[in-house]
Amino acid sequence: MQQRKLGNSSLSIAPLVLGGNVFGWTADEATSFCVLDAFVAGGGNAIDTADGYSVWVPGHQGGESETIIGKWLRQHGRRDELVIATKVGWEVNAEDKGLAKNYILRAVEGSLKRLQTDYIDLYQSHKDDPTVPVEETLEAYAQLVQEGKVRVIGASNFSAARLRESLEASQQHGFPRYESLQPLYNLYDRAEFEKDLLPLCQEFNVGVIPYYGLASGFLTGKYRSQEDLKKSARGGGVGQKYLNDKGLKILAALDKVAEHLHASPAQVALAWIMARPGLTAPIASATSPEQVTELLKATELQLTAEDMEQLNQASA
Numbered sequence: 001m002q003q004r005k006l007g008n009s010s011l012s013i014a015p016l017v018l019g020g021n022v023f024g025w026t027a028d029e030a031t032s033f034c035v036l037d038a039f040v041a042g043g044g045n046a047i048d049t050a051d052g053y054s055v056w057v058p059g060h061q062g063g064e065s066e067t068i069i070g071k072w073l074r075q076h077g078r079r080d081e082l083v084i085a086t087k088v089g090w091e092v093n094a095e096d097k098g099l100a101k102n103y104i105l106r107a108v109e110g111s112l113k114r115l116q117t118d119y120i121d122l123y124q125s126h127k128d129d130p131t132v133p134v135e136e137t138l139e140a141y142a143q144l145v146q147e148g149k150v151r152v153i154g155a156s157n158f159s160a161a162r163l164r165e166s167l168e169a170s171q172q173h174g175f176p177r178y179e180s181l182q183p184l185y186n187l188y189d190r191a192e193f194e195k196d197l198l199p200l201c202q203e204f205n206v207g208v209i210p211y212y213g214l215a216s217g218f219l220t221g222k223y224r225s226q227e228d229l230k231k232s233a234r235g236g237g238v239g240q241k242y243l244n245d246k247g248l249k250i251l252a253a254l255d256k257v258a259e260h261l262h263a264s265p266a267q268v269a270l271a272w273i274m275a276r277p278g279l280t281a282p283i284a285s286a287t288s289p290e291q292v293t294e295l296l297k298a299t300e301l302q303l304t305a306e307d308m309e310q311l312n313q314a315s316a
Helices: 029-041 064-076 101-115 134-146 160-173 191-204 215-220 235-242 245-261 265-275 289-300 305-315
Strands: 017-019 046-048 083-088 120-125 150-156 178-182
Touching: 017 029, 029 064, 029 289, 064 083, 064 101, 083 101, 101 120, 101 134, 120 134, 120 178, 134 150, 134 160, 160 178, 160 191, 215 235, 215 245, 215 265, 245 265, 245 305, 265 289, 265 305
Parallel strands: 017 046, 046 083, 083 120, 120 150, 150 178
Antiparallel strands: none
């Protein structure tokens, strides 16, 4: 599988990143191992998680996903063939949150231990912390890079203004810079990212690895009516946001493109992101090896200019 360079960094990743948010939540340890095996067997190499996954589940404390990936890494071996990405800064509890230097230096030790690795390939600020100067956060990352605990840093859920401030601070002070951005982006949720963040990422050659590439499952086509929303626990939220005229128009375009490519709507939705200028690789999660195989086929799709135009118009 052809890999893509992440920003100006030394990291190269396949065009699809495996999301680890479901590990220890809707996928138990054994299932997660099967999903990870299928992803790597299919040519994938980048796995994204966070120390906050899955703190939203009753009884969970955060770090459950990292722990499962760590056990799998120990069993799998070949660590140097993989790109392991995790995040810091989400509120794990009242004391453990944010991007202060002391907290980052403490939090990374927990992630390294759970992941059972000596280094993190891509360490990301999970969300901006406006209470901390960007220089303080970057200084923490500089120390971790110097110590060999982190190879490359990235940002997630940053505004264009704060990302620019961070990139300029890195230039000015010689700190490592954010080589990737992880924003919300898909065929439905386009406007906000494309307005300010995309031009900024292209200006600085920052890699983009968007999450929710399938719009919480809506772009798979499985939610097309109020009745369909009852199929899963998150159906209500999906319907409230996406099941409307715009959403149905996008599904119709996906159906049309998918039919002539002999593909699924999900594969086309991910292939569209992969083909967009300035986008590196979408993140998608799976709860079975079969889903992984299905999603990886998106990397083989070749969308024509007509396909892209049709999807762009339907989602504009």
